[in-house]
Amino acid sequence: MRVSRPVVHPVEVPPPAAAAGAVAVEVGGAPAAHVENAQPRGVRMKDPPGAPGTPGGLGLRLSQAFFAATALAVMASTDDFPSVSAFCYLVVAVILQCLWSLSLAIVDIYALLVKRSLRHPQAVCIFTIGDGITGTLTLGAACASAGITVLIGNDLNICANNHCASFETATAMAFISWFALAPSCVLNFWSMASS
Amino acid sequence: MRVSRPVVHPVEVPPPAAAAGAVAVEVGGAPAAHVENAQPRGVRMKDPPGAPGTPGGLGLRLSQAFFAATALAVMASTDDFPSVSAFCYLVVAVILQCLWSLSLAIVDIYALLVKRSLRHPQAVCIFTIGDGITGTLTLGAACASAGITVLIGNDLNICANNHCASFETATAMAFISWFALAPSCVLNFWSMASS
Numbered sequence: 001m002r003v004s005r006p007v008v009h010p011v012e013v014p015p016p017a018a019a020a021g022a023v024a025v026e027v028g029g030a031p032a033a034h035v036e037n038a039q040p041r042g043v044r045m046k047d048p049p050g051a052p053g054t055p056g057g058l059g060l061r062l063s064q065a066f067f068a069a070t071a072l073a074v075m076a077s078t079d080d081f082p083s084v085s086a087f088c089y090l091v092v093a094v095i096l097q098c099l100w101s102l103s104l105a106i107v108d109i110y111a112l113l114v115k116r117s118l119r120h121p122q123a124v125c126i127f128t129i130g131d132g133i134t135g136t137l138t139l140g141a142a143c144a145s146a147g148i149t150v151l152i153g154n155d156l157n158i159c160a161n162n163h164c165a166s167f168e169t170a171t172a173m174a175f176i177s178w179f180a181l182a183p184s185c186v187l188n189f190w191s192m193a194s195s
Numbered sequence: 196m197r198v199s200r201p202v203v204h205p206v207e208v209p210p211p212a213a214a215a216g217a218v219a220v221e222v223g224g225a226p227a228a229h230v231e232n233a234q235p236r237g238v239r240m241k242d243p244p245g246a247p248g249t250p251g252g253l254g255l256r257l258s259q260a261f262f263a264a265t266a267l268a269v270m271a272s273t274d275d276f277p278s279v280s281a282f283c284y285l286v287v288a289v290i291l292q293c294l295w296s297l298s299l300a301i302v303d304i305y306a307l308l309v310k311r312s313l314r315h316p317q318a319v320c321i322f323t324i325g326d327g328i329t330g331t332l333t334l335g336a337a338c339a340s341a342g343i344t345v346l347i348g349n350d351l352n353i354c355a356n357n358h359c360a361s362f363e364t365a366t367a368m369a370f371i372s373w374f375a376l377a378p379s380c381v382l383n384f385w386s387m388a389s390s
Contacts, residue, residue, distance in 0.1 A: 084350055086342035136334070143335040144342030147281035151343055155279055193388030 053111035053118035063180040064101035068094040071173035078163040086144035093141035100134045124192045131185035142174035248306035248313035258375040259296035263289040266368035273358040281339035288336035319387045326380035337369035
């Protein structure tokens with residue numbers, strides 16, 4: 001039977017206090033280097049700030065939900081938004097964004113309370129796809145509303161007959177919500193790709 | 196001097212044909228399993244279809260440039276697009292998209308001709324950031340133009356005085372260009388994160 005040849009030649013007498021399975025080497029009077037205490041290769045890094053299940057991630061989710069809810073409230077406060085399709089689309093998109101971000105905020109709160117990591121591959125995949133879809137919808141709605149707002153305010157100069165300030169505020173809030181979503185989406189996608 | 200204790204107790208006679216540094220174990224007559232011949236962990240996969248430097252990647256880049264150029268040509272063929280800010284923004288965005296995609300198409304052609312891989316981390320990082328910026332701009336411009344087009348065509352019904360068909364075509368081409376860009380961006384980001 002051939003066996004592996006250790007680098008340090010073993011002595012006949014077994015070491016007195018070596019635990020079973022532990023590998024300890026002491027050379028030239030140096031303190032024992034316990035291999036089982038060394039950092040294993042491929043160990044997972046700590047969750048970066050802003051990742052799901054961290055206080056930063058919870059803050060991002062709450063920011064997204066807050067700004068989306070603000071956009072919804074400001075747009076809904078105008079009585080003529082249903083006459084423009086883009087504004088209706090904005091309302092739908094920010095409702096979806098708000099629901100998604102609130103749901104993930106609840107998941108983050110749960111993970112923080114029970115001190116569990118949310119780096120499960122399937123969970124991260126679902127978060128990434130959801131962030132991608134809601135982010136694209138919110139950005140599209142914000143851009144469409146911005147196009148209409150600029151048309152009304154700058155190109156046609158008919159702000160006197162419209163709630164330009166409310167439209168602009170709602171559009172800005174939707175953009176800020178998207179800016180708060182982008183780091184979550186990028187972090188989740190990065191986590192999914194590097195796992 | 197404490198030394199490591201191997202799991203299999205070493206024999207006194209060294210193995211006869213073990214190469215220096217090689218670890219060979221033969222148990223129960225089974226052929227020797229040479230560890231140095233095993234597949235190393237973390238070995239790079241072949242470039243996936245659509246990645247930079249592949250025929251699929253070149254096809255995606257040419258598609259992006261073609262649809263962006265078509266959107267530009269259709270929008271520029273109307274004489275009243277400068278009166279709407281969103282359409283001017285669309286023209287700028289698709290010009291940028293076309294230039295970016297054509298540049299990367301040339302890089303892809305070069306890589307294909309000299310059979311070089313484009314998986315260098317810095318190159319992939321530049322491709323990802325460029326794709327992200329141009330993709331966001333193109334999507335935003337397409338959504339803003341779509342908002343205006345729907346306002347003119349559906350909400351106000353003033354297509355008789357405007358080039359609705361051209362606006363719709365240009366918007367659709369910009370969206371298709373963005374759809375062709377999305378796989379490149381996702382693949383580059385995935386490649387950057389997993390490298």
